[in-house]
Amino acid sequence: MRLRPALTAAAVAGTLVVAGCAVRADDGGSTGTDADAPSPASASSGTAGTPTTPAPPAPEVTIADDFPLSAGMGGPDDLVATSRTGTGLRDLALCGTTPLRGLDTRDRMVADNSGGESASTRELVLLGSPDEAAAVAEAFAELPPTCGGVEASGGTEVTTDVRTSPFGPAPATMLVQTYAFDDQPGPGATIVHVVPLGAALLVSSTYGGWSTEELADGIASTRGPLLATVEAMAAFEAPVEVG
Missing domain, CATH: 1.10.287 (Helix Hairpins)
Incomplete structure (x- = not known):
């Protein structure tokens, strides 16, 4: 008492x-x-007085089950499920490095909607601090130049262009990957959005069969579907309580 x-x-x-x-x-x-x-x-060896009650620890921040990670994915009537497990974007490689592998994540959520001529995958990870999230985001922008932005495997060549993110200043970034097959430019491109906020990091990858002429519109079309998810990340601006 x-x-x-x-x-x-x-x-x-x-x-x-x-x-x-x-x-x-x-x-x-x-x-x-x-x-x-x-x-x-x-x-008395101590100082007499009313003892102070220590403040309770701040609640640990996690990703809520109803976090809208899959908002905007698929068609208007589609309901894309989210999961705490699965590969997500851990296999996304840049110059032989997979930035999302081996992270000390405190929480994680993935969503995938792939099929036909398009593919869309999102991964949200919660790290130990805002500095950690920013460092991983910076790696996405810093890795492509280390191999000249071009990776070749067999007859396929992938060129990665680092661009300014439509979701905010660096360390947020956007990557545009285009393809060549047997030295001939091929259709299709992958748009990768990397958005850190607080200790959270969102990575979104969208592939579409856009031609070179359609690429600018294709890039612009990836922003709207992701906007609700990025806005919901405001929940992670508070510091994460490390237990």
Whole structure:
């Protein structure tokens, strides 16, 4: 009970005062003074007073089950499920490096809607601090130049262009990946949006069969469907409580 420390301190103080009076009575009152009696403060190794109650720890931030990670994915009537497991975008490689693999995540959510001529995958991870989220976001922008922005495998060549994000300043970024097959430009492109906010990091990958002439419109078309998810990330602006 909180009252026990205060009552104990008062009892100790009362005992010390009574003991001081007894000493002066034994001496006949001729030599004892108030200065001779020990005070409660000097007799106790601690400081008397009302104990303070420590503030409760801040609640740990997690990704809510109803977080709208899949908002805008698929058609108007589609309901794309989210999951805490699955590959997500862990296999997304840039210059031989997979930025989303091996992270010390505190929480994670993925959504995927792929089929036919298009593919859309999103991954949201919650890291230990805003600095960690920013560092991973920066890696997405810094990795492509390390290999000249071009990776070749067999007869396929992937060119990655780093661009300004429509969702905010760096370290948010956008990557545009185009393809060539047997040295001939091919149709289709992948648009990757990387958005850190607080300790959270959102990565979205959208593939479409756009031609070179359609690419600008294709890039613009990936912003709207992702907007509701980015806006919902405001929930992660508060610091994460590390337990």
